Amino acid sequence: MEEKIKSLEEAVDLIQDYSILALGGNLIHRSPAVLAMALGLAGKKGLHLIKTAGAFDVDFLCAMGSVRAVEAGYIGYENEFGLADFYRKGVEEGRIEALEQACYTVIAGLRAAIAGVTFMPVVGLEGSDLVKARGFKKVKDPYGEREFYAIQAITPDWTILHVQKADREGNCVINGPYYEDPIMARAGKKVLVTAEEIVEEDFSDNPALTSIPGFLVDAVVEIPRGAFPGTCAFYYGEDGDFIKKFKACRSSEDIRKLVQEREISV
Amino acid sequence: MEEKIKSLEEAVDLIQDYSILALGGNLIHRSPAVLAMALGLAGKKGLHLIKTAGAFDVDFLCAMGSVRAVEAGYIGYENEFGLADFYRKGVEEGRIEALEQACYTVIAGLRAAIAGVTFMPVVGLEGSDLVKARGFKKVKDPYGEREFYAIQAITPDWTILHVQKADREGNCVINGPYYEDPIMARAGKKVLVTAEEIVEEDFSDNPALTSIPGFLVDAVVEIPRGAFPGTCAFYYGEDGDFIKKFKACRSSEDIRKLVQEREISV
């Protein structure tokens, strides 16, 4: 079996400019934030990001000029930390395309990719201006008269997840909420996992706890505190101070300096 | 909260003649066989059964004249016990309609029901005579030129599952393979669970092990050996002798006698 365990540098090299990347986790929770930081600091360009609800990971890549489009339901930090200003500014200045979806239609698009079809019919969206803005088309039930919005398949080149535990084969155990990670793992052409711990444990003792099947995973990187500055359930909470300092940065140089000061290995 | 725990008699009374029933498990494994026997012995009529791959449960209901249609990918006992003769005879004599699906299209139909849409596009079926025989229609991607077969939603009136453990709220832990049970539980208008054990355990200690969400479950019946004569992982294996004797029965009276002899409480 080929070696799936990679260093952070090797993992960063796997991701090509202009790729479509699905990022796991949700908001500041168990998102692959350190890997996202590493991509931004490595100067990746033209990334198309897929997320249901994103915060620091997306905003950081926007801040570093790595993003051409964001396809998501929500990008922001909720009440405590406010708007995702780098994302927002990028969109307002026309550098980043905001391909807003409803979170459900991100899921529907991923489900279409999983099932190898090019679209998925969904209930919902009626009356939303997103229909016109995003060009969502309808599809008619060939057996009846009902029409549904059709959501085009979303196929990430890479799905990038952060999990608590992975084994050498890429099997992953997620503690706490899964968010959309299992769906993203199935939809991605390739899957990169960062893990708090790569363990020697035999997951076959309780295979029902394995959230991500190893045979779908291409690369595994051990990154303790890999969801920093976000949370990782049962491991650590968020670092609000860091998020605030990041949000106060005025240039990519400020950001590089902040990362260095905090001695984050990216 | 209303009481979900029912006796077997109460559960049988819940199921109306001419209902559409999805039966969990697969072949002789963890299927709700005792509940199926009870329905057959109670003289239920006109049932439309949904299953990916079925064996004793479906065959028993066919033997008792309870079935009008079977919508499934496979009905048989595999190599050891051979064909499902009661089902087969019923179809050959025109008493039972064999609505053959591919197992995947049963799943697709259930998925459509889960998502509230009336059809699901699928890849596959190309070149199969099932297309004509079942009247499967195509649907075109409104964004492109590709066509897919559209599978109509399958909405069971009741999904009936057998599990190892349930709590009073209907949360279920399945040990071993899940088969299509979690999908069927979501697709059914109502859900009836039979369980080896109703436990006082607090499943919140490890919610990732709960396969069926209790809030979707309407009724729970404790039936130890409820998958008899089939298997229930980590609890018991099949009773091949009983299956052979059942298959040798020549009338519903023979079957009633066999069940009485074995002192099965149905």
Next chain:
Amino acid sequence: MKEYGPAEMMIVAIARMLNDGERVFHGVASPIPMLAILVAQRLYSPGLTYINITGGINARPEVLPKSTDAPELIHKSKVIFPLADIFDLSARGELDTAFLSGAQIDSRGNINSSVIGDFSRPKVRLPGGAGSAALVPTAKRVIVWRAKHDPRIFVENCDFITARGNVKEVVTPLGIFEKIFGRLELKSIFSYSSLAEIREKTGFRVSEPFGEEIGEPTKEEMEVLKELDPERVRDIEF
């Protein structure tokens, strides 16, 4: 008794609107609905099914997080029911109440969480509607809440309609609107506010309230709130 403010008033007003046995969902950035649901379960609707975006079902968080998508919100849940399943539940008509909010809320109960200005090159890019475009048309009842009440939020027409549909009530720090014949009509004014204040702070026509006044938070409600939320996470929306 002036130990309560708009946060407490909104929470208890919403808690009293929920019914026993119903399935109620909140998503991200929703401390007030989170608390309202927890208060309702404790005092009025013990059989309510509390569903949140983490996949928690009837979670009993030990410590309330500021982020309503945080892992604390599956604590004591007996199953994980991920967001994809929750959307499906709503799409097939089995979700009773969903809580959503918006940057703008208009006279017809439409919400905008997307943009001010042109969609593709907006003046202000807002976070996005999260699940609202899918949930507002499919949940049986949508309760919209917003912890600020001013005329730039409560507008005659949204700049962009992110979601439209089954909005029934809109709860603000000043009172409650209900959608009647397609328009938001003032139902109740909270005791510390007035029709004049609401008219002043609302960008669309407001008639006399058609419903009864909502009683102030009771001692019992305040005690439960204090117990559930000693750190006053609820204030974060204000």
Next chain:
Amino acid sequence: MKEYGPAEMMIVAIARMLNDGERVFHGVASPIPMLAILVAQRLYSPGLTYINITGGINARPEVLPKSTDAPELIHKSKVIFPLADIFDLSARGELDTAFLSGAQIDSRGNINSSVIGDFSRPKVRLPGGAGSAALVPTAKRVIVWRAKHDPRIFVENCDFITARGNVKEVVTPLGIFEKIFGRLELKSIFSYSSLAEIREKTGFRVSEPFGEEIGEPTKEEMEVLKELDPERVRDIEF
């Protein structure tokens, strides 16, 4: 060395056809493919991903069940990957090899597992194609096997085509066919059979085999088989 029969020959012939690194699936009623995959993993393709209908991934059953859908087939699996996921995997083009069988197999590699006679009022109602109508057109390669070889099974045209598609090889107790330009052509004859026997027992035209003879099971293969299947579950198909 005549310690082997058709079961062993079929199993090792199939085992040698599998490649390292590929994803291989079997469904119900498939003892021969189950054993062939396990032998292949042991001897030739340790990096093969063994997927079975129970959701087991690289399962290592302690005791081989007679039913190839039995819970024993997730033993030692590190994850559960249910059938719905397996079908999706094939539908999106990521399943390398699927094993399927049929009551009839015709000259074009089509399979019938549905009916003899009219579909709605058949002379014989067969069990049904299980996953075949979905998998045969979508798996990259389909290997069909059948433990009996007679002219009622190997027919010019199936009465009903349950599944058609990417059938590449057909393995019988007597030899191996390969689909070439849309027709099954005899590739290899097992040492204990003959062209004459195969022609006699096949309902369509059979040409001289175009491939090499398949070597008899080796001592090593027989030992692994004995170890994996001491109870001779493999005989159940015959």
